[in-house]
Amino acid sequence: MSKKNKKKVSEYAQNLSHELLTPLAIIRSKAEILMQSPNLNGEDLENIDVILKNVRRINSLNKSLILLSKIEEKVYVDREQINIKELTDEILENFEDQIRSKKLSLRFKFDKVGQLLSNRTLIDILITNLIKNAVVHNTENGFIHISINEGHFAIENSFDKNFPPPVQHYKRFSSSRTEEGSIGLGLSIVKRISKYLEIPIHSEHSESTYKSSFTIS
Numbered sequence: 001m002s003k004k005n006k007k008k009v010s011e012y013a014q015n016l017s018h019e020l021l022t023p024l025a026i027i028r029s030k031a032e033i034l035m036q037s038p039n040l041n042g043e044d045l046e047n048i049d050v051i052l053k054n055v056r057r058i059n060s061l062n063k064s065l066i067l068l069s070k071i072e073e074k075v076y077v078d079r080e081q082i083n084i085k086e087l088t089d090e091i092l093e094n095f096e097d098q099i100r101s102k103k104l105s106l107r108f109k110f111d112k113v114g115q116l117l118s119n120r121t122l123i124d125i126l127i128t129n130l131i132k133n134a135v136v137h138n139t140e141n142g143f144i145h146i147s148i149n150e151g152h153f154a155i156e157n158s159f160d161k162n163f164p165p166p167v168q169h170y171k172r173f174s175s176s177r178t179e180e181g182s183i184g185l186g187l188s189i190v191k192r193i194s195k196y197l198e199i200p201i202h203s204e205h206s207e208s209t210y211k212s213s214f215t216i217s
């Protein structure tokens with residue numbers, strides 16, 4: 001596909017995704033209003049809850065597709081010095097409830113404060129998706145180890161053996177089973193961001209552990 005055609009496809013995807021935002025917002029709003037009705041029985045409430053969950057899922061998918069299109073368009077050009085340790089701390093706070101719910105053992109170790117000159121938005125999304133993958137595809141009472149040292153960021157975790165090898169999740173729209181809240185695009189986005197920022201992600205897995213790392217320079 002030519003560069004011109006790629007741009008047209010990307011623009012079409014972005015326009016379509018933006019157009020979907022309004023009907024999705026309407027469906028969510030109407031479903032939330034319905035849920036407040038005093039005449040609903042248990043089955044009605046369950047059905048509305050399913051609608052809301054799927055609206056949230058489609059919304060997340062839609063935002064991810066917009067992000068991928070913007071990366072393709074090379075929208076993210078700003079660079080700044082990023083404190084990787086502080087950024088990782090902030091991201092981990094968003095996963096505290098899920099980590100506690102799965103009874104995961106979290107270890108965050110750093111020898112030096114890692115500074116990276118890059119696009120903050122994309123690095124935030126990259127680390128968020130790596131951590132989310134480590135949480136979502138983990139097993140109860142498992143572990144997550146994050147380390148920043150010697151110019152590297154690394155995250156290692158146990159994973160649910162009922163899933164295919166985690167490396168397969170780098171493929172967009174993986175057909176494997178996904179947990180609630182997961183849209184199957186997380187590591188595909190990581191791969192696209194790492195390519196765009198020219199920060200290779202190294203991944204390896206054994207029978208029960210998975211590790212991803214990248215260089216901080």
